[in-house]
Amino acid sequence: MLGDPRGHEGEDEVAMESGPGPRETRDRDEAEREPDRAGERTDERGGYLGFVAHEVRNPLSTALWSAELLARMPAAERGGPRGEKLTAMCLRSLGRVRQLVEDHFMCERLEVSGLTVRNEPVDLREVLDGIASRRTPGSAAPDIHIESGVSVEADRVLLDRTLDALVALASRENAPVRIEAESAGDRLRVVVRGHPATSDALDDPRKGSPGEPRGRALAGALARRAAEALGATLAIDGDAFVLTLASAAYTPPAA
């Protein structure tokens, strides 16, 4: 037999006579604070999206202006030094826009858990070599101190995006990047060292990426969300980013 969901007979009357109990008071306070918190979340979200729009508008501007200046230029001059400079500017700016758009929509998909995570054994060196091969022309390749055969259990795409974002953060202002791996029991710590790591870079791109000229202003936000989706932890140790992969199947390299 089910009991009376209202509790013991007469309990309501007692509660009314003695006023709300501590839990009821707490619940009411929580309920009253909820609109404030919702407002804060909306403000935060609005501020973040405003920052994303700001970051996109700068390279979009230079892409449009350089294309328009090329269009206004006499055809015979387009192959000259000014034409070449404007063409390079246009392509570089479009590359920045593409990177920002890709990072932004990846962040948004991760925010709403809109990606299917498929874990599998992944060779870490292979992923890092892929990232090095995609580096911006003119920038130095990361110095990778991880041998082939060091593998982790992870979603390959998410691991790639996480490490790619960390390398982008570490290579700010053309800082040389060094990547190492350390065994920590059944986990693997991937240490990415370069431009000094800050928590702002991960927590608030508005503070962490001022004047980012490569279209990677959202790299920190992306790294944090992708690491969460991977089930990994992302922390700062000294001046380095440390990605610790949960339940990693670590195969130490041969001595």
Added chain:
Amino acid sequence: MKVPLVLVVDDDPDILDAICDIVGGEGYRVVRARNGLEALERVRTERPDIILLDLMMPVMDGLTFAASLRERYGAHGIPIVVISADGNPARAASVGAQGYLAKPFDIDALLAHLSSMTAGESAARS
């Protein structure tokens, strides 16, 4: 004939290059600065006739620069046109700017601003 001098202030190197190309291509003289602090130095040494000013910059932002400029040269000093990607014209008004252009603005809109604001100067293009 004095050709008007335009100071372009922006932390984005491509934006600087593009605007200097646009403005210089119309016959104006151009100087550039990557932040507010550099811009103050350019104002001191070059005395530009008009300033195209970004707002969000490292080292010294556009708001702080404009306040310093007013402090040093008075409210009716060098005219400023804010060129910003923040989409908020109210911020331009708050720095006492005479014009506001939201990136990405039309090239002709920029040139129209320059033309009208340097009308007192000798013609830049002849």
